Amino acid sequence: MEPEDFDHHTPIEGTTLFDGEMAMIGYALNKMCYSFNNAEAREQYLADPEAYFEKFGLNEAQKQACRNKNVLEMIAAGGNIYYLAKLAGIYKLNMQDIGAQQTGMSVEDFKEKLRRAGD
Amino acid sequence: MTDMATILGGLTTSHIPAVGNAIARGLKDDEYWKPFFDGYPPIHAWLEKHKPDVAINIYNDHGLGFFLDQMPTFAIGAAHEYINEDEGWGIPVLPPFPGDAKLSWHIIEGMVEDEFDITSCQELAVDHGFTVPMQLFWPGLGDNPDMPRAIPISANTVQHPIPTLKRALDFGKSLGRAIRSYPEDIKVVVLGTGGLSHQLDGERAGFINKEFDQMCMEKIVTDPEELTKISRRELVRQAGAQGTEFLMWMMMRGALGEKVRPLHQNYHIPISNTGAGTMMLECVA
Numbered sequence: 001m002e003p004e005d006f007d008h009h010t011p012i013e014g015t016t017l018f019d020g021e022m023a024m025i026g027y028a029l030n031k032m033c034y035s036f037n038n039a040e041a042r043e044q045y046l047a048d049p050e051a052y053f054e055k056f057g058l059n060e061a062q063k064q065a066c067r068n069k070n071v072l073e074m075i076a077a078g079g080n081i082y083y084l085a086k087l088a089g090i091y092k093l094n095m096q097d098i099g100a101q102q103t104g105m106s107v108e109d110f111k112e113k114l115r116r117a118g119d
Numbered sequence: 120m121t122d123m124a125t126i127l128g129g130l131t132t133s134h135i136p137a138v139g140n141a142i143a144r145g146l147k148d149d150e151y152w153k154p155f156f157d158g159y160p161p162i163h164a165w166l167e168k169h170k171p172d173v174a175i176n177i178y179n180d181h182g183l184g185f186f187l188d189q190m191p192t193f194a195i196g197a198a199h200e201y202i203n204e205d206e207g208w209g210i211p212v213l214p215p216f217p218g219d220a221k222l223s224w225h226i227i228e229g230m231v232e233d234e235f236d237i238t239s240c241q242e243l244a245v246d247h248g249f250t251v252p253m254q255l256f257w258p259g260l261g262d263n264p265d266m267p268r269a270i271p272i273s274a275n276t277v278q279h280p281i282p283t284l285k286r287a288l289d290f291g292k293s294l295g296r297a298i299r300s301y302p303e304d305i306k307v308v309v310l311g312t313g314g315l316s317h318q319l320d321g322e323r324a325g326f327i328n329k330e331f332d333q334m335c336m337e338k339i340v341t342d343p344e345e346l347t348k349i350s351r352r353e354l355v356r357q358a359g360a361q362g363t364e365f366l367m368w369m370m371m372r373g374a375l376g377e378k379v380r381p382l383h384q385n386y387h388i389p390i391s392n393t394g395a396g397t398m399m400l401e402c403v404a
Binding site: 012016017018020034036037042071072075080081089095096098099110115 | 137181182183186187188204205206207208209248276277279280318319320321322323324325326327328329352355356360361387388391392394
């Protein structure tokens with residue numbers, strides 16, 4: 001096996017591989033998002049997000065990303081998309097909504113981009 | 120006359136959560152959904168004819184059964200039943216799925232003997248990756264008289280390092296040997312779920328690669344070994360960050376043996392953010 005096979009950091013455009021390095025940065029954020037599998041936890045978060053951030057020990061970048069509801073910032077702060085999806089779900093955002101947000105497109109344009117991939 | 124387990128074949132499908140919602144809301148004939156759901160009736164007919172006793176459901180957990188605190192690379196369910204739970208975004212929670220713990224332990228014994236290091240799970244909450252394929256293949260689930268017992272196998276595609284394509288195919292080969300050495304006259308179908316190309320995160324969100332998906336659907340029938348040459352990084356590049364779920368298809372394929380007969384396939388873009396592939400492969404004795 002070539003050594004570069006182990007280098008997950010070779011850039012792939014517009015992509016952050018969630019690996020050990022990102023997992024270390026993002027643990028608190030992802031753990032908070034994992035808690036949202038529970039309905040009571042979701043209510044608790046919505047009632048007082050700041051207290052909920054503290055409970056899970058989020059760092060400032062993670063808190064700010066959540067306040068901004070900005071998925072790219074969450075990813076930069078170590079968020080894993082499968083867990084972030086649970087946070088997005090609290091705000092009733094689906095995968096096309098957050099896809100549009102991350103690509104700077106309208107939701108309609110993003111859906112059209114998906115459709116065109118089939119042409 | 121056999122008194123050993125046989126593998127009938129393999130089925131693949133995407134397991135997108137939105138499909139679960141579409142089923143719950145009765146949208147199968149909706150314009151958006153019809154080209155996707157139309158891929159399933161030939162599989163229903165095949166399942167009704169062959170009536171497998173057990174479905175080995177190979178999927179990837181997305182943060183219900185496992186968190187990043189303890190992340191098994193390969194986990195096999197060894198429970199009498201598997202519950203589904205709230206995943207946080209409103210997909211309806213389904214009744215428990217009956218398991219086959221005895222066969223699970225036989226597989227675990229066989230594969231560890233075969234030098235695969237397995238995480239065994241006597242309790243495992245199964246998420247949409249497992250439940251959506253069960254709903255697609257056995258509509259009605261518990262109300263469907265043909266619904267088989269199920270054994271979940273989850274591979275890590277959440278956090279790198281993920282398994283290589285070669286490891287996934289080898290896993291399937293070992294799984295197949297373990298199933299075929301089970302001394303009971305049962306029929307088994309192996310599900311490879313997830314994919315195909317999609318990317319949910321980053322500026323490249325919405326990436327779908329039709330050409331790559333179609334190549335994978337061809338090669339998985341004729342030459343899965345060729346696919347093992349694709350590095351994990353290349354898989355991410357070509358299939359998208361979450362297109363790594365193709366690993367589950369490779370695990371399924373390995374279990375089927377050298378030759379398979381492709382009986383049916385469907386491919387549709389997009390379902391949610393994904394190129395959705397459905398295949399039915401029969402083992403050639």
